[in-house]
């Protein structure tokens with residue numbers, strides 16, 4: 074099998090075509106301003122079969138949850154059920170223009186109302202906004218709501234946000250973007266945020282505590298209620314980064330923990346495509362006291378009809394065009410309706426069981442920095458491999474030789490050399506065993522043949538890349554080689 078694939082532009086030969094069309098009955102005079110002045114160079118000149126083979130080959134090189142286990146912790150590469158794709162392509166959803174009058178879009182509005190209702194129910198909070206396009210966008214909305222709340226009360230003292238050291242990186246970034254100073258609160262030896270640590274830094278300058286729960290170590294914040302009470306006592310708000318709610322859905326609710334604002338990552342919790350700061354969805358749920366500041370337009374009932382309303386004088390304004398990423402929201406509703414309440418709780422239990430199975434099998438071979446019982450993901454470190462000169466990155470690269478994508482590495486930052494695994498609820502025991510067996514073999518190799526691990530991968534098209542250079546100076550544009558340009562022109 075050919076293991077290298079040139080770009081489509083580098084294939085073919087001059088004059089070769091991939092299409093057959095009858096000659097046009099009459100030539101069309103294009104307006105002058107639309108006519109090309111220069112020669113068209115560098116277009117692929119390939120046959121249809123070359124095109125098909127090129128793209129099929131490339132698609133086979135893709136690694137995804139549709140090919141095998143994708144154990145990225147925190148990013149949660151969940152399987153997206155195929156039925157979602159069929160549903161979202163129904164013409165009533167896919168062909169609905171966003172400017173259609175409300176009375177002609179009642180079905181779509183009803184779907185959004187159902188999603189709002191479901192998110193209120195599972196969060197235990199009072200109002201929901203579906204507009205944010207990603208988890209981080211939801212966080213930004215949350216912090217803008219915090220700002221609007223304090224401004225409305227003329228409380229100008231609040232300039233800080235408390236963030237535990239186990240928080241997701243986006244938490245500090247969004248607080249800063251919203252104009253706040255970030256103060257880090259260290260987690261204790263259990264990997265948890267303690268009420269004592271919060272009490273030591275809580276004062277009237279604090280606008281909010283922003284806590285990822287379950288945190289990035291996959292641990293539930295056991296003192297969250299006491300912590301929330303402390304923050305409220307001094308006039309602050311509690312924001313929960315609820316991206317990890319796939320670990321508690323149907324079991325625990327943010328509202329019951331004393332949280333005022335929470336965001337969901339629909340891709341992590343409801344099996345929709347990943348947002349990655351882009352075209353996903355990160356809805357936000359809030360307590361009634363914050364409802365007035367939510368973005369417009371708001372979905373309201375007028376008699377038997379649903380309608381968008383802009384009548385919200387204290388709103389922070391608009392966050393996203395139209396209704397957010399509607400297609401993603403349709404997929405989330407499909408997931409919720411298909412599983413139902415008990416099914417969602419069952420999915421949570423499986424996610425936790427799978428992660429704990431992996432944790433139990435690897436414990437003893439890989440160093441587990443925190444012994445606190447974990448939920449949907451588990452975090453190891455490379456401490457015990459270092460004496461052989463093997464590090465987390467080497468384990469990740471060697472996993473590629475065994476046919477597995479690497480887990481998240483070097484995150485969370487509270488663990489040096491972290492190896493963070495999140496198998497998700499849909500994996501079978503056989504797949505988990507194959508993955509764990511590969512990791513156990515790699516640990517053995519690290520002891521007996523460390524060079525093999527240090528120089529991995531050995532079976533991929535490319536081995537180790539200069540990742541920093543690839544990120545900082547990416548080459549994203551193909552240019553025709555000079556000789557070819559000369560020949561054509």
Ligand SMILES: Cc1ncc(COP(=O)(O)O)c(C=O)c1O
Pocket residue numbers: 147148149207208209210241243285314316317338341347348349350351353355
């Ligand atoms: C805990 C946590 N918070 C926030 C985010 C950011 O979400 P997004 O990538 O959708 O912006 C993620 C990423 O999945 C996450 O794991």
